[in-house]
Each structure stands twice: as structure tokens, then as C-alpha cells.
Amino acid sequence: MDIQNLFAEKPKIKNITLNIADKKYPVEVTSNTRKYVFQCRDNVDLKIFEDENATEYFTLKAGGVIWDDYIYIRQDEKIFFVSCSEANVVCELIFWTGEV
Numbered sequence: 001m002d003i004q005n006l007f008a009e010k011p012k013i014k015n016i017t018l019n020i021a022d023k024k025y026p027v028e029v030t031s032n033t034r035k036y037v038f039q040c041r042d043n044v045d046l047k048i049f050e051d052e053n054a055t056e057y058f059t060l061k062a063g064g065v066i067w068d069d070y071i072y073i074r075q076d077e078k079i080f081f082v083s084c085s086e087a088n089v090v091c092e093l094i095f096w097t098g099e100v
Contacts, residue, residue, distance in 0.1 A: 009098045015041075016091040018084050024052050026078040029095045033073040036095035038066045044089055049081040057083075 018025055029036060040046050040062065047057040048066070060066060060082075073079070082091060 009096060011094050011096050014093040014095075016082070016093060018082065018089040018091065019087060021085055021087045022083055024049055024081040024083045025091075026052070027080050027082055027091070027093060028076065028078050029073055029093075030097060031073065031075045032097040032099055033071065033077075033095050034098045035069045035071060036067060036079070036093060038091065038093050039064070040084075041090040041092050042086075044084055044086050046089075046091065047083045049083070051078075052081055054081070 012030070014028075016025055016027060027038060040060065043062045045062055046060040048060055049057050
């Protein structure tokens with residue numbers, strides 16, 4: 001086993017602007033994503049949905065962070081959807097890719 005492949009490469013950063021209140025926006029990562037961190041830049045609560053049609057959600061409280069250090073996403077994927085009761089809210093996503 002090549003020890004270098006166990007670690008992720010250079011991070012990629014995406015800003016996701018929720019322009020319209022209560023609209024669900026996809027949070028997407030590229031293939032070979034190994035870990036990610038997601039947070040809201042603004043001081044508001046977010047709703048996190050499994051998919052675009054879901055009605056149940058997880059509330060990410062203002063100042064909260066979602067992360068996963070132990071994933072491997074093989075292809076480009078929407079990992080979840082996010083919405084907010086306010087418009088023009090900016091969410092920040094940083095993720096690392098690497099081959100297995």
C-alpha cells in the first residue's frame with residue numbers, strides 16, 4: 001500500500017450563495033473526495049436536506065460546522081442540499097481529493 005494515497009491532496013474551496021430564501025441549493029464535491037468541511041459564513045441557521053425532494057432536515061445552527069474525514073466519493077456528487085430562511089447567505093465548502 002502506498003502511504004501517500006492515504007492522504008488527501010490540495011484543498012478545493014467553493015462558496016455557495018443562497019440567493020433565494022427557502023430554496024434548496026446543492027452542495028457538490030468532485031470525484032475522489034476524501035474529506036470535507038462545510039459551514040455558513042453568515043450568522044444564521046441552515047437547513048440540511050438529504051436530497052432536493054426531502055422534507056425532513058437537520059438544522060446546522062449558526063456557527064456550526066459539518067465535516068467528514070473518512071469518506072471516499074468516487075464520482076462528482078451532491079452530498080446534500082442546503083437552504084436558509086434568509087436570502088443572500090454565503091456557505092463555505094472546502095474539500096480534499098485523493099486517489100485510494
